[in-house]
Amino acid sequence: MATKAIYPGSFDPIHRGHLDIAAAAAKEYGKCIIAVGVNDTKTVLFDAPKRVEIAKEAVRFYQTYYAKDEHLDIEVISYQGYTVDAAIEYGCTHIVRGTRGAADDDNEKRLYYVNQKLLKIRFREDIEQVLFKASEQYSFISSSDAKKLCAGGQYILAMSYVLPPTHNELMKIYLERDFHQAFRENWWQGFAKHFEGRAYHNLSHIAYMINRLNIYHRQGAIFENILFLRQAIFYHDIKETEEASAEEIPGVSQRHRDMVMATKHLDGKPQNLSGDAQVIHDLDLAILFDEDNYTDYMFCVREENLKCSKAAYIEGRTAVLDRLIESIDYGIFPSEKREKAISLMKAEKAVLKLLP
Ligand code: ADP
Numbered sequence: 001m002a003t004k005a006i007y008p009g010s011f012d013p014i015h016r017g018h019l020d021i022a023a024a025a026a027k028e029y030g031k032c033i034i035a036v037g038v039n040d041t042k043t044v045l046f047d048a049p050k051r052v053e054i055a056k057e058a059v060r061f062y063q064t065y066y067a068k069d070e071h072l073d074i075e076v077i078s079y080q081g082y083t084v085d086a087a088i089e090y091g092c093t094h095i096v097r098g099t100r101g102a103a104d105d106d107n108e109k110r111l112y113y114v115n116q117k118l119l120k121i122r123f124r125e126d127i128e129q130v131l132f133k134a135s136e137q138y139s140f141i142s143s144s145d146a147k148k149l150c151a152g153g154q155y156i157l158a159m160s161y162v163l164p165p166t167h168n169e170l171m172k173i174y175l176e177r178d179f180h181q182a183f184r185e186n187w188w189q190g191f192a193k194h195f196e197g198r199a200y201h202n203l204s205h206i207a208y209m210i211n212r213l214n215i216y217h218r219q220g221a222i223f224e225n226i227l228f229l230r231q232a233i234f235y236h237d238i239k240e241t242e243e244a245s246a247e248e249i250p251g252v253s254q255r256h257r258d259m260v261m262a263t264k265h266l267d268g269k270p271q272n273l274s275g276d277a278q279v280i281h282d283l284d285l286a287i288l289f290d291e292d293n294y295t296d297y298m299f300c301v302r303e304e305n306l307k308c309s310k311a312a313y314i315e316g317r318t319a320v321l322d323r324l325i326e327s328i329d330y331g332i333f334p335s336e337k338r339e340k341a342i343s344l345m346k347a348e349k350a351v352l353k354l355l356p
Contacts, residue, residue, distance in 0.1 A: 003029040006092040008083040011036050012044045014055040015146055015162045017138035019062050021098040022074050024132055029094055031073040038080045045147055052078045057165040064356055065299040084118045087127055100134045150174040153214060155207035164296050171203035178210050182230035194238050199303035201237040209233045209283040224275045232259035232280055269327040278331040288341035298348050302355045314352045321345045
């Protein structure tokens with residue numbers, strides 16, 4: 001008999017642990033429907049249509065890059081009312097939930113009990129409820145912790161919780177506060193819209209740099225002008241070229257221009273960098289030694305260039321990596337980070353042909 005699973009939850013927003021369970025359920029039952037519950041009594045960050053949109057995009061990213069050859073059948077829907085009724089409506093044979101351990105178990109037992117009674121009244125005890133155990137690596141991940149980390153400015157760590165497109169959605173909400181520290185003006189909406197449709201050079205990349213800047217600052221670093229530096233970080237990728245990006249900075253000065261130009265890496269390392277220009281240069285390239293996030297970075301750069309044929313992408317990306325491997329040099333990070341970056345870039349070169 002054909003089987004089909006429904007995986008209900010709030011998914012506010014969907015995270016890596018959720019996707020892991022949905023993938024396991026799709027493998028086990030042939031199809032998994034991620035069912036986003038509309039529950040008016042719960043306080044949520046994203047409304048139901050947005051949670052569905054975010055989940056769909058995360059599933060697409062997961063299928064394209066994480067499970068490229070697995071052909072997983074995962075659909076996303078939203079539902080109101082009882083899970084058992086949604087399961088019946090969608091013709092599901094199994095209701096799947098996930099558990100990270102004792103803290104989830106009590107809640108899941110309670111839900112199991114209620115669902116079992118509700119199924120009985122509907123003469124549908126043939127629908128089975130199953131509890132999937134979280135994979136070890138995701139067993140400490142929750143949507144609420146991802147949101148708390150973002151609220152605390154820990155944008156980089158939040159990347160380990162959610163997939164890149166979801167992270168960018170979180171940044172639309174949480175990065176705004178840091179932006180106001182840099183500008184104290186009401187420009188955010190107009191600013192943020194420039195990054196729509198970009199998979200790497202987007203708000204997540206800016207957040208990554210701001211998070212590293214804040215850490216460096218707390219460690220006691222001295223800057224020429226940290227306000228200008230923040231402004232240059234926010235604007236350095238807003239347009240197609242660095243030259244044009246700099247001119248978008250409200251009240252642009254030569255100091256801003258020098259900093260934005262320090263993020264131009266295509267002609268090799270910019271020469272004679274000093275002070276804050278060196279800092280922004282290093283922050284922009286810090287992802288290259290970040291072994292925890294490099295794989296997603298690699299996927300996102302490909303995603304941003306999906307309109308290139310695979311052959312053209314491999315050729316162009318190889319040239320970029322060769323230039324960076326040749327010239328990469330950090331001023332503010334420990335010297336072993338350069339070696340790390342070179343080894344990660346060489347590893348990327350070796351797997352370029354496996355990308356979509
Ligand atoms: P709910 O508000 O219904 O608990 P969630 O979106 O928080 O919805 O979670 C949906 C389901 O996924 C729940 O069964 C939850 O226990 C499970 N879950 C949450 N986080 C993880 C994780 N890291 N690994 C596996 N399952 C998880």
